[in-house]
Amino acid sequence: MSSKGRPAPSAAHAAVVIPAAGRGVRLGPGAPKALRTLGGTPMLIHAVRAMAASRHVALVVVVAPSDGVAEVRSLLDSHALPERTDFLVVPGGETRQESVRLGLEALPAGHEVVLVHDAARPLVPVDTVDAVIETVRDGAPAVVPALPLADTVKEVEPAAVDGEPEPVVATPARARLRAVQTPQGFDRTALLRAHKEVDGEVTDDASMVERLGLRVVTVPGHEEAFKVTRPLDLVLAEAVLARRRRNDGF
Ligand SMILES: Nc1ccn([C@@H]2O[C@H](COP(=O)(O)OP(=O)(O)OP(=O)(O)O)[C@@H](O)[C@H]2O)c(=O)n1
Numbered sequence: 001m002s003s004k005g006r007p008a009p010s011a012a013h014a015a016v017v018i019p020a021a022g023r024g025v026r027l028g029p030g031a032p033k034a035l036r037t038l039g040g041t042p043m044l045i046h047a048v049r050a051m052a053a054s055r056h057v058a059l060v061v062v063v064a065p066s067d068g069v070a071e072v073r074s075l076l077d078s079h080a081l082p083e084r085t086d087f088l089v090v091p092g093g094e095t096r097q098e099s100v101r102l103g104l105e106a107l108p109a110g111h112e113v114v115l116v117h118d119a120a121r122p123l124v125p126v127d128t129v130d131a132v133i134e135t136v137r138d139g140a141p142a143v144v145p146a147l148p149l150a151d152t153v154k155e156v157e158p159a160a161v162d163g164e165p166e167p168v169v170a171t172p173a174r175a176r177l178r179a180v181q182t183p184q185g186f187d188r189t190a191l192l193r194a195h196k197e198v199d200g201e202v203t204d205d206a207s208m209v210e211r212l213g214l215r216v217v218t219v220p221g222h223e224e225a226f227k228v229t230r231p232l233d234l235v236l237a238e239a240v241l242a243r244r245r246r247n248d249g250f
């Protein structure tokens, strides 16, 4: 039985780890980013609802700032969330990678499909979540939502001092590049192995699975799944949310 007294979900049901322990330095001074509001509701609650909107998701593990576990637990208790989903809250670490690992350690047995989703991507549509889960269920060890780029990308020799001109060393063919989002979806065994065996700094979980030599594939991402990183992203997120609310008539 699940903690809510329902029959335990089958292994085919997905669990989601939401790292939400970052400070949000690039967003500017204020509360930890995941706790800042969007349309009056904490960004984390939007992200949790976006995951729990999928009927395939049975468990969400929120990785909270280490001094904010009780606050996050009480936020989850005080906002309406789907009954069919269970929630756990654990303290996070110093880096995103460490926070994800701590979330994975809290996963109970079962849940052969595991998603990792940034709290900082509060507006991802449920169709994207479902596409990721279905592609893992179809046998891909790792799946990332991805979009083509609008800008040309240059590889540079990073300057020793900020603001100094940086020599360009290459221009990768844009048609072969993709910007990747979350939720990223995984076969549980592959993800746990990646977090155990792969060392060094990485910026997403799928790249850890790549380093094991396993297959990582993309599904179409969504422009509303953008990451709230800088102040302008918050302006865009408020506008997207206001448009959704107008369209939904509330
Ligand atoms: N030690 C950390 C750092 C980041 N994250 C989470 O990882 C996601 C993506 O990170 P990012 O957008 O970079 O968030 P911050 O680290 O908060 O942002 P910044 O780098 O601007 O401080 C966010 O949901 C963030 O809360 C985390 O759980 N633990």
Ligand SMILES: C[C@](O)(CO)[C@H](O)COP(=O)(O)O
Residues within 6 Å of the ligand: 096, 118, 180, 181, 182, 203, 204, 205, 227
């Ligand atoms: C995981 C991620 O969202 C994929 O695009 C991104 O790499 C996170 O980067 P951040 O600097 O930790 O926000």
